[in-house]
Structures are given as C-alpha cells and as structure tokens.
Amino acid sequence: MDGPNQSSPLAGDFLAVLKQRKLISDIPPNAGHRSELKETTATTILGFKFAGGVLVAGDRRATSGNVVMYDRADKVLEIDRHSVMAIAGSPATAWEMARILEHSFQFYRRSQLQEMSVEGKVRALSKLLRDNLGMVIQGVGVVVPLFATYDKKSSDPAKVFFYDAMGAQFEATDFASSGSGAPAVRSVLYYENNWGAKPLRERSREDSILLALKALDTAAEADTATGGIDRHARIFPIIKIVTETGVQTVGDDTLSELFQSQVA
Numbered sequence: 227m228d229g230p231n232q233s234s235p236l237a238g239d240f241l242a243v244l245k246q247r248k249l250i251s252d253i254p255p256n257a258g259h260r261s262e263l264k265e266t267t268a269t270t271i272l273g274f275k276f277a278g279g280v281l282v283a284g285d286r287r288a289t290s291g292n293v294v295m296y297d298r299a300d301k302v303l304e305i306d307r308h309s310v311m312a313i314a315g316s317p318a319t320a321w322e323m324a325r326i327l328e329h330s331f332q333f334y335r336r337s338q339l340q341e342m343s344v345e346g347k348v349r350a351l352s353k354l355l356r357d358n359l360g361m362v363i364q365g366v367g368v369v370v371p372l373f374a375t376y377d378k379k380s381s382d383p384a385k386v387f388f389y390d391a392m393g394a395q396f397e398a399t400d401f402a403s404s405g406s407g408a409p410a411v412r413s414v415l416y417y418e419n420n421w422g423a424k425p426l427r428e429r430s431r432e433d434s435i436l437l438a439l440k441a442l443d444t445a446a447e448a449d450t451a452t453g454g455i456d457r458h459a460r461i462f463p464i465i466k467i468v469t470e471t472g473v474q475t476v477g478d479d480t481l482s483e484l485f486q487s488q489v490a
Contacts, residue, residue, distance in 0.1 A: 265316060266289070270451075272372075273388075275386060275400055276427065277427065278469050280386055280467070282468065283464065284301030285442050286298050286300075287299065301317075306331045307473065308377075308473065309374070309375040310466050310473055314371065314372075319367040323358075344375055344377045347375060354393075371404065372388050385397065386401070406449050406452065414437075415437075415441060418437055435480075462481040
C-alpha cells in the first residue's frame with residue numbers, strides 16, 4: 227500500500243494524509259492541535275463581620291474568557307442553617323462541592339443528633355479542595371471559596387474563612403474577599419474598617435449591606451469579570467447574612483431601595 231515516506235513532513239499527521247488523498251475537503255486551521263478550553267468562571271465574592279454576625283455577598287456575573295455567559299449566577303450558597311459558602315472560580319466544581327458539603331452536614335446532624343463542629347465544617351471544605359488538586363494542576367476546575375458560619379459556643383461567634391486552591395484554610399479577622407475583583411474589594415473594606423465612620427464589626431445591618439453594594443460596584447468599575455449592579459435590568463448582588471437565628475437572604479426590593487436612596 228502506497229503512503230507517504232517516513233521522512234515526509236506528512237508522516238504522523240493523519241489529517242494531512244486524508245486531505246492529500248482527497249478523502250476530506252476543508253481542514254480547519256490547526257486541526258491537529260487541541261483548542262484552548264474556555265472555562266466558565268465566577269467572581270467576585272466578599273465576607274465581613276458586622277455587629278449582628280457575618281455578611282457574605284457576591285456579584286452575579288459568570289464569564290468564559292471575554293464572553294459574559296450569565297448575569298444571574300448564584301455565588302453565595304446556603305449549606306446549613308448557620309453556614310454559607312461563596313464561590314469564586316469554576317461554578318461547575320464549586321456547586322458540586324456545595325452539594326457534597328450540604329449532604330455531609332445533614333448526614334452528620336441526623337446520625338450524631340448534633341451539629342458538626344466549626345472545625346469539622348471548615349476541614350470538610352478543605353478536603354474537597356485538596357481532592358480537586360488534580361483538576362487544578364490541569365488548569366481547570368479551580369475554586370477559591372469563602373466559608374462563613376455562626377458558632378454560638380464561641381466568644382467570637384461570627385466566623386469567616388478563606389482558602390487557596392490547594393485547600394489551605396485561614397480565618398479572617400474582620401473581612402475576606404476572593405475572585406478577580408478581590409483587590410478592589412479588599413481596598414474598600416480595609417479603608418472603611420480603619421478610617422471609615424465605624425469599624426466593620428460595629429456597623430448595623432443596613433450600613434453593612436450598603437458597604438457590600440459599594441464594594442462590589444467599585445470592583446465592577448475596574449474588573450470586567452465582575453458584574454456589579456445592573457441599574458437597567460435591576461440585577462443586584464446576592465447578599466446573605468448569617469446571625470444567631472440562621473441565614474437570611476436580603477431581597478432585591480430591599481437592595482434596590484437602599485441603592486437608589488443611598489448609593490446611586
């Protein structure tokens with residue numbers, strides 16, 4: 227059977243052989259090369275302690291490269307009655323992690339007839355991140371979350387934890403942020419905590435919600451992957467508050483009223 231000589235530049239290039247023999251017609255450029263994967267990612271998230279507990283917020287935009295995939299993504303997920311997880315990175319991986327955590331906490335509560343300790347909850351998420359390290363090394367499925375909870379047994383019950391992609395966990399003293407817009411958010415929170423009218427821990431619920439809206443809107447001005455606030459479509463960030471009584475979601479009507487009267 228005739229075929230290209232082993233020294234021929236076509237040797238080993240199956241698609242080029244097919245084209246030479248007229249078995250296929252138009253070969254796309256670089257057909258023999260793997261195209262770059264455009265993974266959907268979600269940013270930006272923040273969490274900070276205020277007078278009543280912990281506020282956790284995230285913008286709504288999910289992107290794939292320079293394309294806006296979705297403008298209503300939920301990045302702040304309720305895990306149990308006193309815990310929320312905010313996601314930055316791959317939504318597909320993060321949402322699966324959230325489902326696993328939710329089922330794990332439920333199983334522990336029903337089998338042990340008590341809540342899992344804060345240490346156990348934090349380490350459970352850390353283990354999921356470590357188990358995902360293989361995907362991270364391949365450059366996909368990266369998740370860098372925040373985890374917030376309220377521990378009634380602690381002298382400092384409001385808790386905010388942040389992680390790296392390998393699962394290392396750190397407890398934030400006052401605030402934390404993750405995602406592409408995190409530098410701008412951290413700058414706003416640092417300024418307000420140190421030189422604002424009040425430290426974050428002394429702020430009321432309403433003041434804290436306003437600060438979260440301002441921080442995410444500021445991040446959106448500098449980072450195209452952060453959705454911020456869509457004034458025309460009435461798309462507002464997801465904001466959840468964790469207190470002694472449980473997790474509460476701030477409604478869009480409340481956010482719209484506060485934004486129009488205090489921010490815009």
